[in-house]
Structures are given as structure tokens and as C-alpha cells.
């Protein structure tokens with residue numbers, strides 16, 4: 112069968128188990144082929160091919176609602192619901208989203224990108240269904256990593272008490288992006304190893320083998336058997352049972368017979384049930400199967416044969432790596448420095464740090480709020496925590512930054528990774544709000560270094576500051592240089608290039624673009640470039656000077672225009688009765704779609720060519 116011809120999942124109803132297995136193989140190959148060209152989330156998708164097919168065989172979307180948590184693992188779902196043809200534009204500008212997207216298909220019941228929203232959303236949908244006397248099923252598919260997040264616990268606590276019909280599929284592959292952590296993980300580990308090594312598995316198998324499959328349909332005479340299956344595992348699955356959620360499993364997420372029996376069983380329940388499904392992350396591709404560090408979780412293009420990533424040869428490394436190198440050097444100077452990551456050790460390039468300083472490194476799991484308050488506690492007791500967190504995920508920890516860290520004015524350093532446009536992950540992952548929501552918070556120092564040396568110096572300054580200190584850096588790559596550390600006075604800006612006609616104030620990765628803009632304009636306009644490396648406090652002395660010296664000030668940012676550095680500086684200038692013109696070039700008030708950073712910046716008219724033209728036009732009118 113040609114995967115591209117699939118229109119909807121109804122054809123699955125007729126398929127026998129061996130046909131389903133064949134389909135699994137074809138879909139796995141299709142995903143590997145597509146992702147090797149476009150990049151995308153590989154391992155999580157390969158792990159749930161069989162589970163997703165089984166779900167679509169038993170349930171009827173779009174009437175039944177399947178909510179994939181995070182939804183990075185929804186590729187098979189997209190293929191089965193008629194979107195295989197669009198995989199050549201997966202995660203690209205105007206192409207198929209890498210996540211569930213309601214506007215793409217009625218089969219996409221919900222949308223995510225951030226983890227652990229599926230259980231609350233599913234409960235909301237189930238309660239709405241009940242109120243409207245509808246009869247559909249609601250199924251949340253959630254990974255073991257995402258199950259450990261606070262939002263999931265809040266939802267579980269509520270679900271158990273409602274007694275509404277709701278199915279939770281716990282997709283347990285032992286991994287978050289890299290190896291999962293925490294008490295829940297250890298509990299699931301115990302269940303898994305019992306399942307693998309003691310007789311229980313055989314007992315279950317015996318029971319399951321007694322259940323006939325009539326054609327492709329499961330015999331419905333299973334009700335008497337389900338309690339005996341359940342009892343085998345009840346002790347280990349007690350956490351969910353104690354919360355009022357029926358626990359079934361664990362079952363093998365690559366064994367169709369087992370899955371179909373349990374899913375049919377769950378369908379008949381009239382209360383919340385959780386089916387614990389064990390899957391192998393990365394299944395079907397040798398390189399992703401063997402990966403324990405999460406290198407195959409989210410990937411760029413790669414060569415299928417060799418498993419080598421296709422990277423441009425360049426003399427550059429990521430900002431994450433730059434920061435990580437400095438953390439290693441600075442921990443050597445001060446062993447109180449402690450690095451905390453909420454499950455992003457791989458993405459934030461912290462494995463080397465972990466290896467060198469295992470006692471200074473904590474993976475808190477997918478738990479941003481917890482990671483920040485944990486850091487605050489450590490800081491109060493004398494450590495210097497550095498919380499490495501993506502800008503988009505810091506949204507989860509806003510209250511903790513205000514209520515705990517900034518208000519108590521503690522010495523917590525927040526390393527804000529992926530600040531700015533992030534590219535292919537799109538809307539849910541853009542790092543364009545952190546400055547907007549951090550600027551109003553008292554006590555907090557906010558910085559964005561321009562290069563690797565300034566990054567080291569600002570981190571060194573933060574380490575000595577004894578203040579809450581945010582350091583923002585982008586997803587871009589840069590050259591790595593090292594010098595002896597020195598303090599960058601808090602609140603100091605620098606004039607990078609001096610010009611007489613106008614000034615452009617910017618920070619971080621955009622400074623490189625500002626240099627090109629200056630060059631583009633050099634025949635007609637002599638532009639000054641100011642590195643606003645501290646967004647708060649600002650360099651009032653230098654800014655006052657700029658207000659006196661220039662009639663035209665341009666502020667250029669990869670952040671929302673509303674409540675950016677620009678609006679802060681405009682307010683300040685108004686208070687000083689500035690009579691000149693200030694123009695802010697920043698992101699307009701809309702969600703920013705996926706695409707390569709340069710493509711997106713162009714679309715937003717924030718690329719160097721657009722800014723060059725804008726400045727030219729503005730200055731022309733003023734003549």
C-alpha cells in the first residue's frame with residue numbers, strides 16, 4: 112500500500128494483525144525517509160507507530176478525541192489521517208506542523224508543543240461531553256517524561272475524583288528526551304522489570320492467548336478476564352489506583368494482540384482508566400534504538416545509511432555550548448555553582464558539564480516551576496544555582512521568578528536558552544516573550560551578551576553579583592573565543608561603532624545584522640551601533656547622551672514590540688521630554704509561525720534588508 116494514498120484511518124478496521132504489522136514497517140520507513148531530509152522528532156515517533164495504529168483501529172476519530180501530549184510524536188497519526196503527502200514540507204515555512212494542529216485536520220483534537228497539557232485538556236473535553244450527553248471517547252496519550260510534570264499531577268488528582276469516562280495511555284519508553292528521572296520513573300522502572308523478568312508476563316500472556324480474535328475483531332468475552340489481568344499488576348500500579356484511576360498493564364506497545372485487547376477493554380469502561388504501554392523509543396532504526404542521550408529525539412537532516420547528521424562545515428558552535436563551556440570553567444573557580452536543567456541536558460549541551468561535575472548537576476525532569484524554586488532554596492542556603500531553561504519553557508515558571516526569586520532577591524542565575532526566533536518548532540516554541548514578561552519584575556538583572564567572550568564575562572559578573580540575574584542567548588551559532596574573565600559593570604552598554612547621523616540600539620545576535628545594516632547604509636547615513644547588553648538596568652548615562660546627540664534612534668529587537676526594550680526606552684525618552692524620533696523594529700502582535708530563522712525574520716520585515724530600507728525611508732522623510 113502506498114502510504115501517500117491514505118485518506119483516513121477507516122481502512123484499519125478491516126486489517127488483520129499481520130497487515131497491521133506490515134503497515135507499521137512501511138510507516139516507520141516513511142518516517143525515517145522523510146525526517147532524514149526535513150529533520151524532525153524521530154525517536155518518539157518511531158516508538159509509537161504500532162500504538163497509534165492500534166488506537167486508530169479501535170477508536171473512531173474525529174468523533175473520538177485522541178490528544179497526544181506535547182504532540183511531537185503525532186507523525187503516524189498525521190499519516191493515518193491523510194497527511195503523508197505533505198511530509199516533504201514537515202516543519203517548514205507554510206508546511207505541515209510538527210505538532211497536532213487543529214486547522215490542519217479535524218482529527219487533531221487539541222494542540223500542544225509544551226508538555227503535560229493532555230490530561231487536563233482530555234478531562235475538560237470529557238466533562239463537556241458528559242454535560243452535552245454525547246457519547247464519544249476521549250483518549251490522552253502521554254509519555255512517562257511528561258507524566259512527571261506538575262500539571263499532569265494536578266490533572267490526575269482531579270480526574271480520579273470525577274469518575275468520568277476517560278482513557279489515559281501512559282506511553283512508557285523509560286526516556287524523556289534523554290533518560291527519564293524521578294520517583295515516578297523509578298516506580299515505573301520496577302513495574303517494567305517485573306513485567307520483563309518474572310512469571311507475571313507469562314501469566315498475562317496465558318490469559319491473553321485464551322482470548323480469541325474473530326477475524327480482525329477481538330472477542331468481546333473478555334470482561335471476566337480483565338480483573339485477573341489487573342490483579343497481577345495492581346500492587347505496582349497503586350499510585351494511579353489510589354487516585355481513583357483504574358490501572359491496566361503494563362502491556363507491550365509493539366504487540367498488536369495485546370494492545371487491541373486492552374484498548375477494547377478500556378473502551379467499555381465507564382470511568383477513568385490508565386493503560387500502561389511499554390514502547391521502545393527509536394524502534395526500527397538502529398541508531399535511534401541505541402541512543403540513550405536523546406541525540407535522536409529531535410534531529411536535523413541525516414544520512415540514513417551511516418546515521419551521520421548532515422551539518423554545514425563551519426567554525427561555529429551553539430550558544431548553549433558556549434554557555435556550557437563557561438559553566439565548566441567557572442565551576443572550577445567556584446564549586447558553589449550548580450547547574451539545574453528541567454529535562455533539557457542534551458539541547459542545552461550540558462552532558463559534558465554533568466560528566467565533569469556530577470555533584471554540581473541536577474536534572475529536575477520536565478518541571479520548570481520546580482526547577483526554579485529548587486534553585487531558590489539552594490541559593491538561600493549558599494549555593495549559586497544556574498537554571499538552564501529555554502525561553503519558551505520559562506513561561507511555565509513566571510510566578511516562581513516573581514514570587515520566589517526576584518521578590519526574595521536571591522542569587523539565582525537564569526540562563527535563558529533559545530531566546531528569539533527558534534525556527535522549525537514554530538508557534539509553541541518561539542522565544543519572543545521572555546523579555547516582555549521579565550522586564551517589569553523588580554530586582555531582576557536581565558542581559559543578552561553579544562558574543563562568546565561577553566557571555567563568559569557576564570556569567571562571571573552574575574556569579575559575583577549576589578542578585579537574581581537572567582542571561583539570554585539565542586539558538587544561533589557563533590565563533591567561540593576565550594579570554595580571562597572580567598566584570599561587565601551591571602547596567603553598562605557599549606558603543607560598538609560610532610556614527611553621526613543616527614543610532615541603532617540592539618543586543619545579542621542582532622548586533623551582527625546591525626553591522627551589515629550600517630554597511631548597507633554607509634553611502635548615505637552614518638549610523639552608530641550600541642550594544643544594549645543589559646536590558647535591565649539600562650545604561651541611563653549613555654542613553655541620556657544618545658538622546659542629546661541624535662534626532663533619530665532605532666531600536667531593533669527579536670522580541671514582541673509590546674513591552675520590549677523599545678517601549679521601555681520610549682517611555683524613558685518621553686519622561687526626559689525627548690523631541691526626536693524613536694522607531695522600534697520588533698515583532699508584531701501575532702503568533703509567529705515555523706520556518707527557518709532567516710525566512711521568518713524576512714516575513715516579519717526584521718531581516719537586514721528590510722531594516723536597511725526602513726531606516727533609509729524614515730531618514731529620507733526627515734530630510
Ligand SMILES: Cc1ncc(C[n+]2csc(CCOP(=O)(O)OP(=O)(O)O)c2C)c(N)n1
Pocket residue numbers: 155181183184224225226253254255256257258282284286287288392453454455477479504507
Ligand atoms: C514544558 C515543556 N518542557 C520541556 C519540553 C521539551 N520536551 C519535548 S519532548 C520532551 C520529552 C518528553 O518525554 P516523554 O513525555 O516521555 O515523551 P517521549 O518523547 O519519550 O515519547 C521534552 C522534555 C516541552 N515540550 N515542554
